[in-house]
Amino acid sequence: xSSRPFPVPSxxxxxxxxxxxxxxxxxxxxxxxxxxxxxPVHAAPRHDGAGPQCRGEGVDPAARIRYRTxxxxxxxxxxxxxxxxxVERWPDWQRPVLSMERLDPGPLRRGSRFRWTTPAPPTPTxxxxxxxxxxxxxxxxxxxxxxxSGPAIGEGIRIDEGVHLWxxxxxxxxxxxxxxxxxxxxxxxxxxxxxxxILGQGLRAWLDDLKAAAEARAGHRR
Numbered sequence: 001x002s003s004r005p006f007p008v009p010s011x012x013x014x015x016x017x018x019x020x021x022x023x024x025x026x027x028x029x030x031x032x033x034x035x036x037x038x039x040p041v042h043a044a045p046r047h048d049g050a051g052p053q054c055r056g057e058g059v060d061p062a063a064r065i066r067y068r069t070x071x072x073x074x075x076x077x078x079x080x081x082x083x084x085x086x087v088e089r090w091p092d093w094q095r096p097v098l099s100m101e102r103l104d105p106g107p108l109r110r111g112s113r114f115r116w117t118t119p120a121p122p123t124p125t126x127x128x129x130x131x132x133x134x135x136x137x138x139x140x141x142x143x144x145x146x147x148x149s150g151p152a153i154g155e156g157i158r159i160d161e162g163v164h165l166w167x168x169x170x171x172x173x174x175x176x177x178x179x180x181x182x183x184x185x186x187x188x189x190x191x192x193x194x195x196x197x198i199l200g201q202g203l204r205a206w207l208d209d210l211k212a213a214a215e216a217r218a219g220h221r222r
Contacts, residue, residue: 052167052178054145057138059163060182064192067200068180071207072173075218080175081143081168083214087114093213094206098130108146112137120154129155133162144168160185177210179203 051058051068059066073080083093085108090097096118103113113136120129131154139147145167152159164181181203188195 052145052165052180054139054147054165054167055141057147059147059165059180060161060184063163063182063184064189065183065195065199066180067196067203068178069200069203069207070176070178071211072171072176073211073214074174075214077143077168077170077175079217080177080210080214083217084166084168084177084210085140085146087116090116094209096205103134108137108140110137110140113150120157129157131157135164138163157187158185159183159188175214177207179207 083089087108088100088102090100098117098119100114100116103115104111106112113134115132115134117130117132120131131152133150133152135148135150137146137148139145145165147163147165149161149163151161161184162181165179167178169176169178181199183195183199
C-alpha cells in the first residue's frame, strides 16, 4: 500500500470517512462501547509540552486530535503492568484486537516493534476493512510507564501517526492508570471533534477491558 496519505474527502464523505477512521483506530466494533461512554468530554489541547510523560517524552503537543483519561484498578501494580505490556496476549482480553505479532525478540523495551490488527466497520462511503497498526516503543520504565507510536493503515484508511502514552501509579486501593493519545493525518483531521470523541470512546473501552482483566486475575490469586 502506498505510503502517501489518502486524499481528504469533502462534505458528507469527509464525516463518514473520519468516523470510519476513528472507530477503526479505537478498535471498536458496533456494540462494544458502553452507553455511558457515548459522549465523553475530551481534554483541551496542550502546546507547552507539559503533562504526563515517560522518561521525558509524551504525546504530540501540536496534534489537533487528543484525548486523556484514567481509571483506578484494584489489582497489584505488577499484574496491571504485565497485562498491558505483554502485547502478544492482548487478544486474550481485548476482543477488538484480532491479531498481534512481535517484530523482534526478547522483553518489550525501547525500540521494540509490534504489528496488530483491528476491524473497521463499513460506512456508506467505505467498505469494511481491517486496520493494521505498526507500533514502535519509544520509551518504557518498568512498572511506571510506556509510550509507543506508529501509523495505522487499512483499505482507503490512514492515520499518519498515533502516539499513545500510559502511566501506572500505585495508590491506596490499587493502581491509577492514566492514558492519553494523539492522532495526526489529513483524513482524521477532516473532522476533529468527531475523531476526538471516538478516540475517547476507544481509550475508555481499553481501560474498561484492562480493569476487568486485571481485577479478575487479582481475584483468582486471593
